[in-house]
Amino acid sequence: MLTIFVASFVLFLLVIGGMSLGYVFRRKTLQGSCGGITALGMEKVCDCPDPCDARKKRLAKEARRREQLEKYRIL
Structure with a gap:
């Protein structure tokens, strides 16, 4: 039994x-063999026309962060 485990x-x-x-x-x-979401013709994981509230908040937060970074780069 132990030899099978070790092998x-x-x-x-x-x-x-x-x-x-x-x-x-x-x-x-590393990738899967089937090609993933793009093989199904979807460009993103959530293929809905209007993003959900959580995604809207995340996008707004990222936009504010980018604006702040651009603001400090200009000065």
């Missing part, structure tokens, strides 16, 4: 190590 653990370590080496040497981002 499985070593196998998993080899697979994870091989995936890590592939990631390090190819410098590609």
